[in-house]
Each structure stands twice: as structure tokens, then as C-alpha cells.
Amino acid sequence: MRPFDAIVIGAGQAGPSLATRLAGTGMQVAMVERKLFGGTCVNTGCIPTKTLIASAYAAYLARRAADYGVSTGPVTVDMRAVKARKDDVSGRSRTGVEAWLKGTANVTVFEGHARFESPTTVRVGEELLSAPKIFINVGGRASVPEMPGIQGIPYLTNSSMMEVDFLPRHLIIVGGSYIGLEFAQMYRRFGSEVTIVERGTRLISREDEDVSEAVQGILEGEGVRICLNSDNIRFSKRDGDVAVGLNLRDPAAELVGSHVLLAIGRVSNTSDLGLEQAGVLMDKHGYIQVDDELRTNVPGIWAMGDCNGRGGFTHTSYNDYEIVAHNLLETAEEPRRVTDRIPTYGLFIDPPLGRAGLTDAEIRRRGIPALTGKRQMTRVGRALEKGDTRGFMKVTVHAETKQILGAAILGVGGDEAIHCILDTMYAKAPYTTIQRAVHIHPTVSELIPTVLGELGPLETPETKAH
Secondary structure: OEEOOEEEEOOOOOHHHHHHHHHHOOOOEEEEEOOOOOHHHHHOOHHHHHHHHHHHHHHHHHHOHHHHOOOOOOOOOOHHHHHHHHHHHHHHHHHHHHHHHHOOOOEEEEEOOEEEEEOOEEEEOOEEEEOOEEEEOOOEEEOOOOOOOHHHOOOEOOOHHHHOOOOOOEEEEEOOOHHHHHHHHHHHHHOOEEEEEOOOOOOOOOOOHHHHHHHHHHHHHOOOEEEOOOOOOEEEEEOOEEEEEOOOOOOOOEEEEOEEEEOOOEEEOOOOOOHHHHOOOEOOOOOEOOOOOOEOOOOOEEEOHHHHOOOOOHHHHHHHHHHHHHHHHOOOOOOOOHHHOOOEEEEOOOOOEEEEEOOHHHHHHHOOOEEEEEEEHHHOHHHHHHOOOOOEEEEEEEOOOOEEEEEEEEOOOHHHHHHHHHHHHHOOOEHHHHHOOOOOOOOOHHHHHHHHOOOEEOOOHHHHHO
């Protein structure tokens, strides 16, 4: 048995930072990674997909060059070159994380699958490691639920899409949420025919209806076909292609495509960790149960990142590291908690969506008295100059305290401009703080004070009916 002061399982977003931080205090740390350093973000998530999105944007802009007074020849996309660029960007991040860990004093890296044998011991191959503190950062993977015919066809997930170096003739994407929408626009811009199949009544049902409607308009405007209310999705082979059945109302309704991408959620990588040997509790979805400081039910074991079901984003995973490290090492200060953070994320279609705080639907459900302001991007100078006026911005505030409750910016620069609002929310400042700020012209952010100067009552189902 090899004793350590701490064991970190998984080199995703939280694990490496925590391992090196603990090692910097003189602790002997075992870092375990079974496959690719950097986790989902570096290898199959944020970095490679946003690199692909950048290539797709270049193709899209080149085709629109004449709109800007620029002449170009025929635009073609070399998918092998696109993949090579993605591999280079992702690979440099991965090797950087690996070199960082292996070059850090007091960190010993073990490459292999970790399994608990007790609350304080973990086996990695032939090695048995022990430590009084163990941190789980094993991430998640694409969900492949049982659907009729799914095991009889070849299908892609967000991970296997990273190996695609060709242009699918017709890509059928099952799932109309964040991952599916990004791949849909991306491959449509590369030149594929693309169809989204969604069982719900609208895309990205987590968002407000006006956001869903606008996003659907953006994608359909670029030629993406969208099939909603697909309540009986099923698969079969069809002359070298794949047939996808859609609904119960019309058994004959089906699509035939060359490739199928499953984008229907994520599951935690916890099924083969031996958590039962340690007594660590999970919920019915396989997520490790943690408290507000990311401690499991077993003293000395923490869970960070996607495997705890408390965020599911790179930025929340990194914040998990910050919470754990602060509470372990900054003991004289007030503890940090998961509930301190404000929900925020982006949808990286083009133009992007930046979201912060509560949706309007959540505000209505909670019965909070609210005011809201909204402006179409057609009235934003920066969007006009950029030649892309799709989308809108809206901000909703508490009618009595004047604090910002939530915001959505769907449009040029929305993923950056949202931070003006987010930072004001963290400061717990009234919306008048940002309303009276002087922003740079011409930007998207400069219109946020204008939106806040045009607030009106947030509609409820009752007021909308009248």
C-alpha cells in the first residue's frame, strides 16, 4: 500500500488545480487519470467543439462576404483540415495539463482506472493507494438511453464526433438542446443537410419560450430542419442509411439520413468506481450526493464537477475546486458554498446566447414581483455594424429590491456582454448601478443600461390573457 495525504481521481477541470494546490502546501498527492488528461472540456467538449464552431463560422462568413463588399471565389470546406486544426488546439491543451501535473513537485501521477476498496483506499491496476482525503472528479459521458432499434444502427455521440473527418451527407441529430444545436448549426455551415429531432414541444425547453422561438428561427434560417413533438423515436437500417421514426400519430413519418448523432443528455461516470465499497451515496441518476461544500456522506471524501450533478459546466467544475480548496486551506475565512453561485451558461450557436440567473418562467413560478426590459438586436448598433441582427436582449429585475433576477442576451457578443449583468448580480447591487454606468460605444454592453431604462411589468399568464 502506498500512502498519500490526498488522492484526486480524474484530471478534468477541478482535479488538476486541486492536486497542484494541495501539493503546494507540502501534501503528497496521488493524481489518477484513466484516459485523457483535461477531461471532457479539453478533449470532447468546450475546446474542440468551439474550435470546430470557429471553422464553421469562417465558412459561413466567407459565403456572406459579398454582403460586406468583399469578393471571394467558391467556398469549400476541407473536413480533414478542420479536424486537424481541432486536434491541434485540443491536443496542446491536453498535453499541457499532463505536463503540468507530471512536473509538479509532490504530485505522483497514476494512469489507470481507479476503484475504491474502502473509504480510504483506492486500487489503480496493481497499485493500492491510501489517503485520509479523497476527491472524485470523474466527469460524465453522453447518455445512450434505450430506444427502439438503437443497438442495431451505428450512431455518433459528442465524443465520437471528434473523430469525424468527413462531411456527413445528412446528419440527423436526436435532441434539441445545447449540444445538439451547436452541432446542428456547425455541420449545416460545413455543408451537411441537418435535421434535429426533438421529443418536446420546443427546443431548449429549459429556456423561456421567446428564447426557444428565436433560436429555432436562427437555425431554420440557415437551413436546419427541426422536427418537434417526436414522441416515438425509433431507428432502423435502410439501404446503407439510417431511418428514424418520429411519432405515434403517424407511424409512416420518418427521416432517412446518412448519420445519427445522439445529443440527449449526459450521465455520470460513477458506475464502475466501487463507490459501494466506500459507502458513498448516489442518487437515482448515478450522481454522487454532496452537501453545500461538496462533501459526500463519507467523511474525507468529496465529489467535484459533472459527477455530482451540481452544475455540469466547465466553469461550475472549476468553481467546485475553488470551493473545496478554500474550505480546506482558508479555514480562518467564511466557508464558500455551492449555493453562493448564480446559475450562468452559454449556448454557443452563432449568434450566441448568454444566460444568467433565473428565467422569466422561474420568476413567475416563484411569484416574485418583477419588471422586465427587452430590446431586439435590430436596434443595437454593434449588431448592425457586424451585419447580424438576429436575437434580442432582456433583463428582469425585482420590482421592490431593484436587484437583477435574470437576463438573456441572444445575439452578437451575448456570451461576453452577459458578464456585465452577472457581476452586478454578484455584487448584490441594484440594477440602477449598471443603468447609470457609462459603457464604451459602439458595443453590445452599452445597450444594457438602455434596456434597464425601459422596464415594464413582467407578464404573467393572467395579464397576457388580457
